[in-house]
Amino acid sequence: MTMTIKKSGNFGPDLAFSINAKVKAARAKFGKENVINAVLGTLADDEGNIIALDSVYNRLETMDRGLIASYAPIEGEKAFRETVLKILFADNKPDAYIEVVSTPGGTGAIRNGIFSYADIGDPVICHDYFWQPYKKMCIEFDRDFRTYNYLTKDFKFDLEAYKACQDEALKDHDRLVSIINSPGNNPTGYSLSDEEWDEVLEISKKAANKGKKISLIIDVAYIEFAGDGEQKRFFKKFSNLPENLMVLVAFSMSKAYTAYGLRSGAVIGISSSKEVIEDFKNAMATSARVNWSNGVHAPQLILVDLAKDENKGEYDKELLSLKAMLKERADVFIREAEAHKVEMIPYFGGFFAFIPTTKAFDIVENLEKENIFTIPSAKGIRIALCATNKRDIVKLVERIAFYMNK
Ligand SMILES: Cc1ncc(COP(=O)(O)O)c(C=O)c1O
Structure with missing residues (x-):
């Protein structure tokens, strides 16, 4: 029995967050270095740790508590x-x-x-x-x-x-x-x-x-x-x-x-x-x-x-380094996709690359057996470049190509 009105509980768990839970379980079991996580739209460094900008979090840490609380x-x-x-x-x-x-x-x-x-x-x-x-x-x-x-x-x-x-x-x-x-x-x-x-x-x-x-x-x-x-x-x-x-x-x-x-x-x-x-x-x-x-x-x-003139440079520098990191990863992805003849939607920017395929759910299931995690949809596979390092991207594209051609 449920007590909620039908529509409020209708959706089931969010796909991205439930796959992310699988990532966490796989990391705990097999070790972080043996899991490729291309799931959530959060920027991670090459070791897979979430990036939290110094310019933002140093300010939070030193902010007057009264202001934070108000x-x-x-x-x-x-x-x-x-x-x-x-x-x-x-x-x-x-x-x-x-x-x-x-x-x-x-x-x-x-x-x-x-x-x-x-x-x-x-x-x-x-x-x-x-x-x-x-x-x-x-x-x-x-x-x-x-x-x-x-x-x-x-x-x-x-x-x-x-x-x-x-x-x-x-x-x-x-x-x-x-x-x-x-x-x-x-x-x-x-x-x-x-x-x-x-x-x-x-x-x-x-x-x-x-x-x-x-x-x-x-x-x-x-x-x-x-x-x-x-x-x-x-x-x-x-x-x-x-x-x-x-x-x-x-x-x-x-x-x-x-x-x-x-x-x-x-x-x-x-x-x-x-x-x-x-x-x-x-x-x-x-x-x-x-x-x-x-x-x-x-x-x-x-x-x-x-945004103040005296602080802008500090933030801009950090943002630039995030953009450069994403671009390097995207360049590797594009190069590898071309090498393996995997069609992708042209990359203009943002956190994700996308491979159109009608077999996304099957491919993603196979990838998960190899501890490679991505997001499937009816239209294709979403790969979170923001969360994956260049070495993992090379492997990920190779495995996607393998299952696509199977
Ligand atoms: C397309 C898109 N819009 C909006 C959001 C909302 O993000 P937030 O509410 O964290 O600002 C996200 C977050 O993943 C997103 O991917």
């Missing part, structure tokens, strides 16, 4: 909100009304965006390679999660499929939320090009011009690992949009600050209308108050401190 304002510290905008947009701030409300990570931002911008039964559309919590949130809130084909055969964003999905969803609905996870998409690593963003906005504007309310939720959890600045250019395109075309950006401190467990992020609203943006701020703050109350104070203060 409540942050519901919408987040003012300086934090200003800093988020500075970091996120760099030189690409759109010409629009913009507000920021703190959230516990990108998850909270996406949760609040879906809840406030789609009503019960309204369509929430997303590419068909997606981070599973999007769908689970929609089920929990009775929003209608629908997917469209993400990538064309030559690995471009499938704009036709996007438009068809939007138009179909709007046939009998007046509003729609579209979640796009770019740049450095999880699980594929794909990033929409500037031209693809132009097209997405054209498609959205066409619907908005017919009076539909369109809200784009842009999940940028991996943005700092998907380019050297040029990946932020697309933000500028959110200038002067129709007032019934709203953009929400989900900002996360988890990946770029190795602050996964500190639970900090923000939802940024962008609109050409002052009224729409005031409404956004009120709705996000109210949702925060009734769900988690306020964001965690310490990471907000750390972000502000790290």
Whole structure:
């Protein structure tokens, strides 16, 4: 017997976290050096230890306890909100009304965006390679999660499929939320090009011009690992949009600050209308108050401190070394995949590489027997480059190639 209402317990364990439990068990039994862990989206050094940046954690360790213990304002510290905008947009701030409300990570931002911008039964559309919590949130809130084909055969964003999905969803609905996870998409690593963003906005504007309310939720959890600045250019395109075309950006401190467990992020609203943006701020703050109350104070203060001119260099240096580590691993992966003739989705950045295959679950089961852990899905195998060293990547690709050709 269960006492919960049906939908709340329906999902079963999270696949990534349950495979991670297998990794831990295998490490305990066979020794860490005999287990390849390419599962979770957390950065690990070459010995497999989670990386926790000195610039972040030295500040936490020396922070006044009273500050750590205290409540942050519901919408987040003012300086934090200003800093988020500075970091996120760099030189690409759109010409629009913009507000920021703190959230516990990108998850909270996406949760609040879906809840406030789609009503019960309204369509929430997303590419068909997606981070599973999007769908689970929609089920929990009775929003209608629908997917469209993400990538064309030559690995471009499938704009036709996007438009068809939007138009179909709007046939009998007046509003729609579209979640796009770019740049450095999880699980594929794909990033929409500037031209693809132009097209997405054209498609959205066409619907908005017919009076539909369109809200784009842009999940940028991996943005700092998907380019050297040029990946932020697309933000500028959110200038002067129709007032019934709203953009929400989900900002996360988890990946770029190795602050996964500190639970900090923000939802940024962008609109050409002052009224729409005031409404956004009120709705996000109210949702925060009734769900988690306020964001965690310490990471907000750390972000502000790290962005100061005198400290920026310290953080930037650490971020650069993380990016270099990821790039080296990705280069090895690409080289080995080519050598073994294993097709992969082109790597643009982010924490993951992705091998499309319809046999993912079988292959992953075989890999697990050799203590190699990855994440399978109906579309293929996700490999967490963030967690795996170069030597293990060589072996991992060789074993995947072996089972794919079997
Ligand atoms: C695509 C994507 N979006 C959002 C998140 C949310 O991260 P957090 O809530 O830790 O900021 C993650 C974390 O794994 C992710 O992979």
